[in-house]
Amino acid sequence: MRKAEEFSRLEAEVTTWRRHLHSNPELDFNVHQTAEFVRDKLASFGIGHIETGIGGRGVLALINGDKGEGGTIGLRADMDALPIQETTGLAWASRSAGKMHACGHDGHTAMLLGAAKHLSETRDFKGRVALIFQPAEEVEFPSGGFRMVQDGFLDRLQVSQVFGLHNWPGLEVGKYAICGGPLMASQDDFDITIQGRGGHAANPHLAIDPVVIAAHTITGLQSLVSRCTDPTDSLVVSVTKLSASNAYNVIADQVELSGTVRSLAPHLRDYAEQQIEVIARKIAQAFGGDITYRYRRSVPVTVNDIQATAIAARAAEAASQVESVNCRIRPVMGAEDFAYMLEARPGAMIFLGNGNTAALHNPNYDFNDPAIRYGIAYWVNVVSATLGTGSVR
Structure with a gap:
């Protein structure tokens, strides 16, 4: 040596x-x-x-x-x-x-x-x-x-x-x-496209606002860690991208959000993949919208x-x-x-x-x-x- x-x-x-x-x-x-x-x-x-x-x-x-x-x-x-x-x-x-x-x-x-x-x-x-x-x-x-x-x-x-x-x-x-x-966590990534109905920002009652749906979705996803996962397990769900309209007076048709999932336990990868979609889709449907969802397994x-x-x-x-x-x-x-x-x-x-x-x-x-x-x-x-x-x- x-x-x-x-x-x-x-x-x-x-x-x-x-x-x-x-x-x-x-x-x-x-x-x-x-x-x-x-x-x-x-x-x-x-x-x-x-x-x-x-x-x-x-x-x-x-x-x-x-x-x-x-x-x-x-x-x-x-x-x-x-x-x-x-x-x-x-x-x-x-x-x-x-x-x-x-x-x-x-x-x-x-x-x-x-x-x-x-x-x-x-x-x-x-x-x-x-x-x-x-x-x-x-x-x-x-x-x-x-x-x-x-x-x-x-x-x-x-x-x-x-x-x-x-x-x-x-x-x-x-x-x-x-x-x-x-020693180090797994990494998975997800993309959610929230489909609403666009319109004028002055008339939100005539639209289905995907930005509002996205806000509820981001908050809802945190419950996977804070309320649905054993506190002794390690799970991180972070939304890191959000894209909507680029105008002040337009409610967009759709919003795209993306994020990453980190875990030290393989079973939590399965759980996160399934539950992110369930939460996002049900929240969107409650507001009259829907989603498309993609989850990519990356590093174990x-x-x-x-x-x-x-x-x-x-x-x-x-x-x-x-x-x-x-x-x-x-x-x-x-x-x-x-x-x-x-x-x-x-x-x-x-x-x-x-x-x-x-x-x-x-x-x-x-x-x-x-x-x-x-x-x-x-x-x-x-x-x-x-x-x-x-x-x-």
Whole structure:
């Protein structure tokens, strides 16, 4: 196992990679230059097995250990940016208008490349390490994680476990957080079109006002959480879009509203899908209107395997120190499409401290470069814990 301080020299080089990626953000599956950068770096490390175009633009690499036969584990980083205009003013700020790395995927990719360089030089492990560079984590279904799993690389490469990492603003640099079981919520999205009858705003009695129906619907949907769900369960229903007339004196024919559903329990996804329609339709019909409804399943719950969580915690403790790892973090309601890989294989996602920075998805966010050594050390230690001598099984 390695301490983070042992990677201080490598950190400087990885920082230049990270800032290059930050300056050149790309969205969703269109990570052409990013994937090319990753491929070229992997090749420069002397890694012979490199695959591109997995799940659209994903990159895979295999490093064989020098300690004999063993299994294959996967280490995953995401590569895509967000459609946000950056406001940091940094020297390495985005050069692409309306695009920025506001979630730290530039840091994730750079840290895994740093670990790849070290592992390819030392190869002090059994079996193989699969390096997984994924596109399109930030998009709606089907995302990059889903498409890479569907491409079958886990079976083809005989990957037995997968590990992911995400930076976490507000958590001190050098610290980690994780828990076994559900760590992050599922994400589903819904669209409701409320059909009324348009008219003049001065004569509402001659119309069926879909704006009024929408107001009652938004309020009614909150009862799913406040009055219809066990308070010990986690369910979030948020209406985030509302579109009606664009004139002061017009009652529109219809209103469109959309939102998101987050949960830590699969049965609540079924419940929300059914009950959102029931509530919206009955409210609309009570006012003389009706609805059309669409519900889209997106990312499942991110569930950490208990044994893999223990491995991840041990790797983090070795990189920093035992008291720097919170193994009982409360689950969060954000979603992460690494969940698809965790549905297919046992594994774990861990949070890496990003310090006192702006929040994720904020235009003033930047990945905190001093965290790089802790990410590299974590990845290297996961390999030691799973494929090294005396590894955890």
